[in-house]
Amino acid sequence: MSEYRLLAHLWTGKDGVRRRRGDVFTPPDSEVQRLLKAGAIVSADPNVAVSEPVSDGKPGRPRQTAPVAEWRKYAVESGKFNADEAEELTKAELIEILS
Structure with a gap:
């Protein structure tokens, strides 16, 4: 099990413990892939390279509240x-x- 740094503002684990952005913790194995895919966590290991998201070149959809x-x-x-x-x-x- 590896340690991860929380990028989301707040995350409450199934154990009821609340974690805030920047906290380093070990999420349950069952949650790691989901949190990584959502961009909510990154590896806390400084030796792990974090790749920048690749743009597909298509314009991003505006928010509902956009002008x-x-x-x-x-x-x-x-x-x-x-x-x-x-x-x-x-x-x-x-x-x-x-x-």
């Missing part, structure tokens, strides 16, 4: 609409179509 201008930009960058088409749609329509 309509961001949603229009995303619609155009995704290739689903040209600028004029995106301009005619409301934020709610863009979210529904692009989600």
